[in-house]
Amino acid sequence: MSQWLPIAHIAQQVQTGRLLAADLVETALKTITDKLEYQAIIATTEQRARERAASIDAVVAEGKPVGRLAGVPFIAKDNFLVFGANTTAASNILKGFDAPYQSTAIELLEREGAICVAKANLDAFAHGGSTENSDFFTTKNPHDPTRVPGGSSGGSAAAVMLDMVPFALGTDTGGSIRQPASFTGAVGYKPTYGLVSRSGVVAMASSTDVIGPLTRTVEDAALVIDVLAGKDPLDSTTVERDSSGYVAELPQDITGKKIGVVKEYFEEGLSDGVREVIQASIAKLKDAGAIIEEISLPSLPLSLAVYYVVCPAEVSSNLSRYDGQRFAYSYGNAANLEESYSKTRSIGFGKEAKRRIMMGTYVLSSGYYDAYYRKAQTVRTKLIQEFNEAFKQVDFLLGPTAPTTAFKIGENASDPLQMYLTDVMTVGPSLVGIPAIVIPAGTSQGLPVGLQLMAAQHQDRALLGLAQGTEGLLA
Amino acid sequence: MAQLSREDVLKLARLARLALTDEEVEEFRKELEGVLQYIDMLKDADVSGLTPTTQVTGLKNVMRDDQVIDYGISNKQLLALAPGRQDDLIKVKRMIG
Numbered sequence: 221m222s223q224w225l226p227i228a229h230i231a232q233q234v235q236t237g238r239l240l241a242a243d244l245v246e247t248a249l250k251t252i253t254d255k256l257e258y259q260a261i262i263a264t265t266e267q268r269a270r271e272r273a274a275s276i277d278a279v280v281a282e283g284k285p286v287g288r289l290a291g292v293p294f295i296a297k298d299n300f301l302v303f304g305a306n307t308t309a310a311s312n313i314l315k316g317f318d319a320p321y322q323s324t325a326i327e328l329l330e331r332e333g334a335i336c337v338a339k340a341n342l343d344a345f346a347h348g349g350s351t352e353n354s355d356f357f358t359t360k361n362p363h364d365p366t367r368v369p370g371g372s373s374g375g376s377a378a379a380v381m382l383d384m385v386p387f388a389l390g391t392d393t394g395g396s397i398r399q400p401a402s403f404t405g406a407v408g409y410k411p412t413y414g415l416v417s418r419s420g421v422v423a424m425a426s427s428t429d430v431i432g433p434l435t436r437t438v439e440d441a442a443l444v445i446d447v448l449a450g451k452d453p454l455d456s457t458t459v460e461r462d463s464s465g466y467v468a469e470l471p472q473d474i475t476g477k478k479i480g481v482v483k484e485y486f487e488e489g490l491s492d493g494v495r496e497v498i499q500a501s502i503a504k505l506k507d508a509g510a511i512i513e514e515i516s517l518p519s520l521p522l523s524l525a526v527y528y529v530v531c532p533a534e535v536s537s538n539l540s541r542y543d544g545q546r547f548a549y550s551y552g553n554a555a556n557l558e559e560s561y562s563k564t565r566s567i568g569f570g571k572e573a574k575r576r577i578m579m580g581t582y583v584l585s586s587g588y589y590d591a592y593y594r595k596a597q598t599v600r601t602k603l604i605q606e607f608n609e610a611f612k613q614v615d616f617l618l619g620p621t622a623p624t625t626a627f628k629i630g631e632n633a634s635d636p637l638q639m640y641l642t643d644v645m646t647v648g649p650s651l652v653g654i655p656a657i658v659i660p661a662g663t664s665q666g667l668p669v670g671l672q673l674m675a676a677q678h679q680d681r682a683l684l685g686l687a688q689g690t691e692g693l694l695a
Numbered sequence: 696m697a698q699l700s701r702e703d704v705l706k707l708a709r710l711a712r713l714a715l716t717d718e719e720v721e722e723f724r725k726e727l728e729g730v731l732q733y734i735d736m737l738k739d740a741d742v743s744g745l746t747p748t749t750q751v752t753g754l755k756n757v758m759r760d761d762q763v764i765d766y767g768i769s770n771k772q773l774l775a776l777a778p779g780r781q782d783d784l785i786k787v788k789r790m791i792g
């Protein structure tokens with residue numbers, strides 16, 4: 221059982237003076253201290269959090285409104301620009317970087333009264349699926365500290381499941397919210413591409429980067445998205461929010477909902493343990509009246525190859541700003557500008573960032589651009605068409621989230637390709653830009669397994685409704 | 696299958712402004728070859744008649760008014776982030792000559 225009430229309930233209690241924001245912040249900070257050994261947290265923002273809590277309690281005492289997330293503590297992945305602590309993206313090159321402004325997502329949450337209490341660990345620059353690529357330390361899985369929490373939003377997922385806060389923010393470029401949700405038993409939501417502003421978030425691969433919440437329930441995830449969704453003049457890729465909002469009416473009935481089980485997800489590579497849990501979930505959905513159909517997406521097995529061309533290409537471009545001249549770490553003893561660039565970057569970037577920069581530089585370089593980058597982006601078109609066709613036949617798609625449950629720390633660390641393969645089931649929706657949510661579906665040998673549900677672009681509201689109905693069946 | 700030489704890796708490192716150690720050059724050579732071998736599966740995909748995807752929102756020419764918005768950030772705060780400074784300028788190593 222969580223020590224936290226549903227988010228809407230907490231805010232209501234704070235608004236009516238039955239709970240104090242100050243006490244909620246202390247509860248969060250104490251839990252963070254009690255669970256330090258899991259290394260989910262890079263830094264707390266305790267001073268600013270306490271000040272914000274006091275001012276919210278003061279506004280309540282005056283009888284004024286304080287917002288839909290009043291007093292609700294949360295943790296942000298350390299690639300969000302936040303006041304009150306440095307923003308490092310878990311990288312040495314950004315160590316000590318004090319953001320001069322906050323990300324739009326943080327501003328929107330604060331406007332509704334939410335309070336950021338800490339910054340969570342991640343794979344440096346969000347490159348990875350385990351937090352082992354953090355330049356600082358590896359976060360441990362709350363269910364088994366010898367295992368990874370997944371990644372790259374592994375610190376955020378662990379923080380929620382260690383009960384530090386009711387929700388945490390993550391980013392998902394190829395599965396970085398969904399895979400750690402599956403590995404830790406959290407709910408992880410990747411909205412439609414463009415639904416949430418990315419202004420003030422450290423960029424990874426801009427054509428697939430999205431922001432979303434990690435929570436314990438779909439209801440909480442929907443409320444957070446309801447606060448975050450919509451156009452932002454500071455991010456020209458943002459799209460209009462749903463005029464009905466994202467908080468679903470209850471109860472959610474799944475009778476008659478057409479759900480496509482993606483055939484390719486169940487072919488080679490899926491472990492027996494995960495397969496059993498997902499098959500059992502499908503059976504429960506069927507019993508509850510959902511119409512289950514098999515759907516084939518023939519290009520899906522190519523999606524990881526597409527992703528590992530497109531993503532490093534965009535990474536190499538986005539990371540070029542870290543040149544040691546304008547902000548962040550700078551090598552002090554360079555003889556000339558050229559050396560200042562190359563030494564700064566070689567010392568400041570970790571192995572995986574360098575690997576992706578090299579890979580991206582390769583696929584974008586003259587002579588290889590057509591064979592790799594252009595080809596990958598064209599296969600991406602094919603993938604988009606296949607998903608679009610599927611959504612003409614069914615309302616939703618379903619599959620596992622990752623081939624396995626949480627793996628041991630160190631198990632995949634020596635082979636980058638092996639690590640990339642943990643993204644194989646999540647990159648498809650990222651490349652297509654559709655919403656996807658992971659909800660806990662059960663366990664295999666004591667470790668959580670998440671079910672991944674997907675919908676067409678902009679069908680976030682319907683997807684959250686389905687997820688809420690499904691969550692009840694699988695609990 | 697794509698094969699990479701030491702020189703290929705050094706060329707990429709130069710383009711990417713990375714100074715690699717000898718060990719890193721060999722390590723990345725092997726690893727990049729491994730990843731290239733994996734993505735080789737794209738070669739056989741039939742994409743005739745299709746154009747590349749560059750973005751997935753369908754948005755076009757997103758414009759805004761050309762107006763200064765005050766974010767409450769001063770020049771001084773932003774300049775303070777730069778490792779090298781002189782007066783109100785960012786100082787870098789000599790670029791020419």
